[in-house]
């Protein structure tokens with residue numbers, strides 16, 4: 193169940209001039225709640241200039257390391273990332289939600305995994321590389337990692353150490369967009385054509401068993417197309433979005449088919465059922481929050497899956513969904529921050545069914 197816990201910040205270490213790595217102290221009694229899989233994220237909550245701000249950050253540490261670390265890259269004008277980079281110090285207390293997310297490694301032994309990351313998108317992929325190469329001696333990993341400049345590349349040193357340790361099983365290809373690189377193929381934006389050429393050149397003769405994409409939305413969608421064109425099954429190409437153009441400006445969708453102004457909704461949260469009046473133009477999460485319930489959420493843009501809940505009764509339509517798999521939607525799961533009720537029948541929304 194998704195809940196916030198107060199954790200102490202163990203350290204805040206500078207990674208590049210515009211990024212930091214924040215490490216949390218998870219006490220023994222919370223270790224079960226905070227167990228995680230590579231690719232999952234933490235949601236952090238703290239007051240900044242009098243306003244409660246919550247943001248998600250992928251764990252860049254791997255489960256076997258016994259550490260809870262996130263890498264935060266400063267976004268110009270960004271509230272939380274600027275706070276983390278300039279104000280946050282070791283010893284501070286912060287509300288941290290137990291790990292969430294389904295950007296997970298494909299199961300199986302001896303697979304060749306392909307990661308494509310840009311900028312801070314390296315964080316979940318770094319965790320995955322460490323986990324799969326440590327746990328499966330037959331696994332191999334190829335990484336295409338794009339950054340503006342060499343100096344702004346996060347975790348360069350750690351990746352170098354990993355390459356030395358897993359000499360024959362880890363390959364890292366750095367791409368730079370704002371600095372010249374000797375090889376023309378590694379210089380410039382990672383678009384569909386470049387992705388295709390990278391695969392043709394560096395993955396020739398290797399099976400592509402699973403791919404993990406994390407970076408700007410356009411890069412993700414272009415590389416996904418290239419990988420599917422190269423013969424990968426869509427289900428084997430996973431991605432994690434940190435933000436999206438459509439998520440930044442959510443379109444409010446009023447459901448026309450609703451014939452009453454309000455619907456009764458039962459919300460199941462932490463084992464307690466509460467009746468909530470749901471107005472027709474409100475999303476399910478807002479209705480629960482407005483009723484005083486401490487329902488889980490983070491991005492509010494359909495990108496993360498912190499607000500995932502199951503429609504046990506009733507139907508809903510989502511404006512945006514970048515996080516749920518088709519099978520989950522079929523089973524009745526919704527991103528409650530994006531879901532509007534369809535029809536006028538009663539609704540039962542369960543946050544506890546994960």
Ligand SMILES: Cc1cc2nc3c(=O)[nH]c(=O)nc-3n(C[C@H](O)[C@H](O)[C@H](O)COP(=O)(O)OP(=O)(O)OC[C@H]3O[C@@H](n4cnc5c(N)ncnc54)[C@H](O)[C@@H]3O)c2cc1C
Nearest residue numbers: 247248249250263264265270271272273312315434435496
């Ligand atoms: C599941 C998940 C995992 C994430 N993991 C990481 C991570 O490991 N490391 C990391 O640094 N970030 C990560 N993020 C992004 C992070 O949650 C914040 O969105 C980011 O730090 C910006 O927050 P902010 O408060 O500083 O900016 P805000 O005050 O929210 O935004 C300021 C401006 O920057 C724009 N903006 C917001 N995010 C980005 C972005 N990522 N790139 C470019 N422009 C942006 C906004 O549209 C706005 O215009 C993750 C997001 C999700 C949903």
